[in-house]
Amino acid sequence: MPAPVAPASSAADVIRAANRCLDRLRRIGLGLYLPAVHPEALDEADRTLTAAAGRITFELESASASRTVTLSKALADVLAVRRRVAAFGRDERRRPIAALDRAIDRLRVVPTSSALRAQLCSEAARACGFERVHVSAVQDGAWTVIDAFSTRGVPTADALLAGIALDGSTPERRCIEEDRPVLAGPGDAPPSALAAEAIGPAYVVAPIAAPSGLIGLLHADHHPTDRPVDRLDSELLGRFAGSFADVFERASLGERLARQRRTIIEGLEREAREAERLAGTELTLGIRAPEPADPHGRGIDERRSNVTIDELLTARERDVVVLLVDGASNAMIAKRLVITVGTVKSHVKRILRKLGAKNRSEVISRYLELTAPD
Numbered sequence: 001m002p003a004p005v006a007p008a009s010s011a012a013d014v015i016r017a018a019n020r021c022l023d024r025l026r027r028i029g030l031g032l033y034l035p036a037v038h039p040e041a042l043d044e045a046d047r048t049l050t051a052a053a054g055r056i057t058f059e060l061e062s063a064s065a066s067r068t069v070t071l072s073k074a075l076a077d078v079l080a081v082r083r084r085v086a087a088f089g090r091d092e093r094r095r096p097i098a099a100l101d102r103a104i105d106r107l108r109v110v111p112t113s114s115a116l117r118a119q120l121c122s123e124a125a126r127a128c129g130f131e132r133v134h135v136s137a138v139q140d141g142a143w144t145v146i147d148a149f150s151t152r153g154v155p156t157a158d159a160l161l162a163g164i165a166l167d168g169s170t171p172e173r174r175c176i177e178e179d180r181p182v183l184a185g186p187g188d189a190p191p192s193a194l195a196a197e198a199i200g201p202a203y204v205v206a207p208i209a210a211p212s213g214l215i216g217l218l219h220a221d222h223h224p225t226d227r228p229v230d231r232l233d234s235e236l237l238g239r240f241a242g243s244f245a246d247v248f249e250r251a252s253l254g255e256r257l258a259r260q261r262r263t264i265i266e267g268l269e270r271e272a273r274e275a276e277r278l279a280g281t282e283l284t285l286g287i288r289a290p291e292p293a294d295p296h297g298r299g300i301d302e303r304r305s306n307v308t309i310d311e312l313l314t315a316r317e318r319d320v321v322v323l324l325v326d327g328a329s330n331a332m333i334a335k336r337l338v339i340t341v342g343t344v345k346s347h348v349k350r351i352l353r354k355l356g357a358k359n360r361s362e363v364i365s366r367y368l369e370l371t372a373p374d
Contacts, residue, residue, distance in 0.1 A: 015045055056071050108247055130221065176214060183233075
């Protein structure tokens with residue numbers, strides 16, 4: 001019977017299961033030529049188990065009946081462990097993608113572009129599994145580190161890198177021209193001497209590029225560990241940089257629209273105040289015409305005393321006066337009549353003039369006189 005296959009909790013568990021399977025093959029006279037896989041070598045485990053399954057299948061073609069039973073059980077054992085290796089490998093490949101997607105979801109709810117910049121390096125490191133991440137601005141044919149993050153608190157290169165020229169075929173120039181992440185190091189694109197000294201001999205660099213243009217560069221590596229950067233690192237950093245560019249551009253556009261909206265609203269409010277001021281201003285040539293003389297020789301105050309309040313004031317002005325008599329303030333009158341305080345003030349000025357009053361007290365007194373029953 002093949003050994004039961006328990007769920008794997010780590011790559012080491014999977015590798016140990018593969019080695020135990022190979023040991024069982026050796027005990028039945030198979031697999032002695034197969035190398036024992038070493039820890040963390042999932043791809044090697046898959047290749048080794050595939051070769052073992054092929055060897056068993058070949059021997060089954062000429063095996064005796066009793067040997068066939070043994071080989072069939074061994075084949076089932078190998079295939080079960082191989083499925084376990086493959087399943088764990090798929091999960092391992094999905095895990096960083098899922099972590100990256102979660103990081104981008106977190107960044108999507110960050111309210112401002114400045115806050116996004118502040119979280120960029122730390123989110124990139126955690127989402128993609130890097131030890132260090134640097135972000136650089138690109139200007140005038142050179143790149144300059146503007147922020148950095150290290151999961152272990154090790155020194156970063158921000159103090160050493162400033163204004164590095166995008167010359168020749170450096171990884172930075174290639175990633176911008178080709179709009180893709182580039183592996184920097186021996187056998188790939190050699191970094192500049194200063195970048196190699198400050199960041200290290202091997203790293204990944206990816207462009208943060210939006211439709212509107214280049215936003216910056218991301219450098220990432222596994223320093224201070226000995227783990228080299230690889231194609232998966234490159235793929236993850238490139239995907240993160242592209243997603244971040246979209247989020248950052250959307251936030252920046254939202255901020256620009258908000259600023260424009262505020263400017264428009266402030267302009268409209270100024271226009272409304274000016275229109276309100278003009279609406280409450282009497283249009284004259286600058287010289288007030290004298291009131292016509294009364295044919296009966298009566299003075300202005302006497303003439304006013306012989307007219308009704310309805311003749312002196314408009315309906316709206318009468319509404320204002322009634323509220324003044326009740327002791328209402330300008331703000332209270334504005335709220336009751338659903339007009340602005342400025343409009344109330346304009347009405348009060350005209351009421352003072354029409355009633356020949358100097359202040360509100362005289363307005364109230366004059367109103368009471370004009371409305372008193374005969």
